[in-house]
Amino acid sequence: RKEHKLDQKMVQLPQHMFHVAIILAALLATKHTAVGGPARQYFLSTPHNTTVTAGHHARLACSVGNLAGTCQWTRDGMPLGRGRNLAGFSRYLMGGDREHVCDLTIEPVLPLDEGEYRCQVSGGDGVPAIASPPAALSVNSEPGQPYIVQAREEDMVEIKEGEEVELECQSQGGRPPAEIQWWDGEGRRIVSDVTEHVKRMEDRKTFKTVSTLQFRPTAGQQVKCSAHNDAFPAGKVSEPLTIRVKGQPTVEVKNLEDGDSIKIFCNEKEFTNKKFKWFINDLEIFAETKNVLEIHQFSKSYDKSRVKCSVKDRNGEDGVVRIVELVHNPTSAREPKVLPTTLKEIRTTKSSFNNDKKMASTNVNKRKTMFTCVVEEGVATEPKYVWIDGKLRNMKPDEAVDASDQKTKYKCNVIPKGMKKMKKMSKGMKILTKTLKKFSKTLTEITSPIDDT
16 A cells, blocks of 8 residues: 555656646746746737838837836847937837837838848846847838930930930839830830849949830830839839931821811911922822811811821922821810911910800801812722811712802712823813804804895
């Protein structure tokens, strides 16, 4: 029996030791141990990796149990100072509602705040110091305003036809690095022959992006570049650079709404003795030979149409002097705006819609009514549209288009190779007219009374 009791005591001994260990651990977690020694301090919360946007605020967590020392933060190993208000760091504040809370607040956050942060607590009186694991603070920055290097001095460059152009666009201060895109004056992206390079700025926190565009413009145009990154997808757009090709005009874009009227002048100076040629989508409008082309009641059928004007140079050769692209902007129905009648009025007019309306009514009475069937000569097929008094109308096969000028109604039917036929008809009419005149003269002689001699 004695041996049996001894065995039971030997089994119970480890259980008593386990209970003693638990009691000792609990005593260490208090301010002082059972024997009067100081308790260890420990972290209740520590900072973790954080990403914020420049201009916002960041909060790095740090709270300490059994706080015995003083809290201090470091950035990339450099102490930021002690105390709640960190001297030398006006945007930094350390503290919380309770004494053991040592959170670090940064507001506003700047790119230079990026780095590796630690929360440290000093020791003393037998209590060892403690330090948190490192936590990275990353700052996303909006790309700087992009700009085209060649446009910093002048907003226009002139090149020879077929000459290659190299343009450079830069954007600084972005994180992540900015992505640069190129655009033409009509809002279409230019994707060919573009190279991009990224390098760190001097602060080592943000990036500089440089994009180079190489291309051969076939006509005058405007070029822009934009910069954005994943954190700021909206991005920014540079000022435009105008490229002019010697001997070729720049394509101008006119945004018009349904019902608008527009006057396009071929040359800013008004000429009376020069003959101008007008084209819509490279099809000549034969009846339009003046310095101005009028388009009334603009509609979607004109969308993306290009109007060109040419005039003979000193060598007698026709040269295009102006190109205008008409772009349709859909809007709700409204009264068409009547434009001034002269170039001077267009530059200086500030009159009301009612005054314009009166002027327009006067011009309607004076202006000739003109019907011009537009067709490419030499093509045996029926044309698809007809130009009637400043309006473009769709044509169906074997269809006559009605038009009127308040008093008289007309029908316009397009005949393939009609100009040749009209000239032939005109020649035949002249011969017929001569024949009729001779016949009339002979008839007069026959029917006239004979004088008595």
